[in-house]
Amino acid sequence: MHVDLLIENATILTQDPARPVARNLLVHGGRILAVDADPGLVSPRRTIDAGGATLTPGFIDAHAHSVWFGLTLMETDLGAVRSLQEVYDAVAAASRGAGPDEWIVASGFSPLLLGGLQPDRDRLDQASAGRPVWIKHSSGHACTLNGAALELVARGADLAAPVDGGLVAVDAQGRPTGLLEENAMRLVQDLMLPYPQETIEQALGLASRHYLSEGITSVTDAGIAGGWIGHSRREFAAYQSARDKGLLEVRMQPMMVLDTLHPVAGHADDPAVRTLDGGIRSGLGDEWLHLGPVKIFTDGSLLGATAYMTEEYVGCPHQHGYLQMDPEELRSAALEAYRAGWSLALHAIGDHAVEHAIDIITEAQDAHGRRRMPNRIEHGGVVRPEQLDRIAEAGIVLVPQPRFITEFGDGMAGLLGPERVELSYPARSVLDRGAVLPGSSDRPVAGGRPLDVMQAFAERLTPSGAVYGAAERITPAQALAAYTTGSAAATGTADHKGMLAPGYVADIVFLSADPTAVPASALGSIDVLATMVGGTLRYGAERFSAELRFPSEEGLPAVAR
Template sequence: MLVDLLIRNAHILTQDPAHPVAGSLLVHDGKILAVDPDLEGAGFPVRAARTIDAGGATIVPGFNDVHAHSVWFGLGLMEANLGAASCLEDVYRIIAEAAEPLATDEWVIASGFSPLLLGGRQPDRDRLDAAAGGRPVWIKHSSGHACTLNGAALDLVARGADLAAPIDGGVVAVDGTGRPTGLLEENAMRLVQDLMLPYPLETIERALDLATTHYLSEGITSVTDAGIAGGWIGYSPREFAAYQNARDKGLLSVRMQPMMVLDALHEVRGHATDPDSRGLDAGIRTGLGDEWLRLGPVKIFSDGSLLGSTAYMTEEYVGCPHNHGYLQMDAEQLRSSALQAYRAGWAIAMHAIGDHAIDHAIDIITEAQDTYGRNALPNRIEHGGVVRPEQLDRIAEAGIVLVPQPHFITEFGDGMAQLLGPERTLRSYPARSLLERGAVLPGSSDRPVSNGRPLDVMQSFVERLTPSGQVYGPGERITAAEALAAYTTGSAAATGAGGIKGRLAPGYLADLVILDQDPTAVEPSRISATQVLGTMVGGDLRFGAEHFPALTDTDDLAAAAAGKDN
């Protein structure tokens, strides 16, 4: 028997309770064929087209980020980067440098700006005008829930829109004189997006190429993109076509599960006996696709951002009298549109950060499940910035997957704690509470809102330390082994792929990561120091091949494995 690949001499954390630690793997046709095969007792010769000696390195299943934004991240790699700005003067300098080579009427586009890291300070529209030499400036905030324009850009927007008109679920910020400051929150961002979008498909494909190539260097083999093709988070109504094109062109380096934004769906006519539904033409719905590219749930925004104080809370923000945040649409409209999509076969992934928004999300999802039954994929609540204990009980009982982002704590924890106060901080971005209730805990980052390197996020799961070194919700800490499980088996379960991903076991996809140390066996502060030596997707070593030259002489496996692997 000739098989594709033997990996030997490894320390393999399989995430399979039946065989948790192994030393060798057989890979064939993109899947795991055998774990620690008994070569001597096979009864017939087995040979491998390739053999990789892992040299004692640790191997784990491929990391799966179930909430990221790959196009947004890839575009950010092509735009001016404000992520390292430590003061507003840095912002003006970076904008000036980006503007210098541009024509006088070209837009300066920058990404990664975080007011929270600058004490809430916003760039001055007039200073931006000067820095850009009068060119229009569009600054995308790292939260994704706001952007900043300069005066030149506001003038262009004002040609086609009334900046003073009220906006459902959004705000055009003004100063004491009523003059727009340039800050656009939530749905108000559509004012500039109407001018700049859609992006060409080739630009989106290039962004996916850059993003997914980067993912491989971090051990990521699967990603769920949380919102495409509509709303303020999409880049083109044809965005899913860019994913298909990228795959056809070999530009999609990892497995992808894009979520359609609710705005991309519409009423679809059917027979008089068919229920009213909201979906895509031809009845396309959640689950369409294959192991490389498959449609996920519909992404529904209920509230805003904790970083921007627009997440919908039952209690007001500390230091912000009467500010509870807000829903992005009328509560009944939110319910009815979600139920229409669910009836059409779309699983629900509802963005809900504030605990009041989570009340709405739980009510809607449980009503959908009780009325119409379970859909193909688990229903989800994205983020969970503040979750009360009784809400956690309801989430676990209903089989809803809550998708928290612990690295928000590492990057923004001090600012979030200040906005929430000590009591709510204890209930913020839970992890341990989910596991104690038997709920699914997946791994995710919300990249590029936050750093998306899985090993860094795992350390955040374990330590929960803010930038100042304070412990943020100590009762929600988990172990390194549990953090690894979140990024493997937990993420697979959250995405409906628990039968083919997340474990290194016979029949599972041969998606794996080769590491220089065991992240579950080091001090918590050393987890992020773990280096990715190689990343394999479907049996193909797509990153780090130079570290593991494969033997291709079809050596007899029994000879290759002489001296039993650890």
């Protein structure tokens, strides 16, 4: 039998319960043809000697932001700053050589890493020599402007007017500080957006290539084309163009943001729905690019203390965070989208917001049934035990990000207090209830290298080394499962992704060590040697050059072409 590829001399962690470990596999037509086949019975066109490497299914990040991440690779990086002076220095460096009216755009700023300190608008003016400055916070739920940028915003908006679901921060004298929270960020986005389609395509290309270097073969982009998180109303078109141009080298599942949907009329007997013209809904597309659930923001950010909590934040009297929409408007819009065929992905971090999310999803499922693409709750910064029970019973997927603990855990613990830390970003409690646990990063809010996130799943250590919710630790094997079978189930693709088994896509990661056989503390030190997507080595090919048995296709049987 002629086949495209034989990979041999490997430790293959298939994630298939029927055959958990294998030594070789056959690939044909971009899919796994057989596992542990007798090499003497096939004639592979190419053979790869894995040299004893460990192979796993390609990693699936169930919640990241690809366009946003790609843009950060093009902007001034503030992710490593540890003082306000370093912020000013970075802005000054970016300003050198910039045009007199050119915006200085920076990304990755985290006030939590600076003890909550915010840049001073006047110091930013000095650093930029009067150029407008837009600093995007790593949380994605706030940004900071300098005085020059505020002046430009004020030409078209009243900064003193209240913002529904957002805040323009002011000092004791009522002067805007430059900090814009949640929906108030639209004030600057109205000036700066949309991004050109070519810029979005370039961002996707940069993100895609970076993903491959980390073993990521599939990504769900958790919010495009609308809200404060979108970059253009034509963002999905940019995805399509990027794919046509060969810029997308991994599989993508973008989520449309709720406000991209609108009422669409149908027959008089049809129910009222909220969708896209033509009745487009979740699932449109193919194995390389298809629409995911509709993304719905309920509350804000734990990093910014705007997530909606039942109890107030520690040290912040009467501060509980807030919902971003009126509760009834939120419920009505979500149900209309679900009626139209959209699966739901509700951003909910605080436990009060989680309660709203569970109520909405269960009402939708009770009325219209469950979906092949599961309904989800994104993040789960604080989830009470009885809420986890309801989530498991309803088949809802909770999508936590343990890397937040590694990067921001001390700050989060200070805001939550010890009791709520035990309820924060659960993992083992999800598995113990038989629910799906996916792997995800929320990149670029936090680092997104899957092996680092797996280590965070297993260790749950804050930057200071404190343990954050020890009872929620999981094993390295469970962490690997989260990034493979768990994420495949969460994204509605478990019938063809997440395992190395016959019929599944040949998305494969070559690793320097077995992640299930090392201490948790060593997971992040494992190297990604190569990444294969659809049977093609797209990263690390120089390490595993395939032995070519048939120099050309001439004379090959049709099945081998």
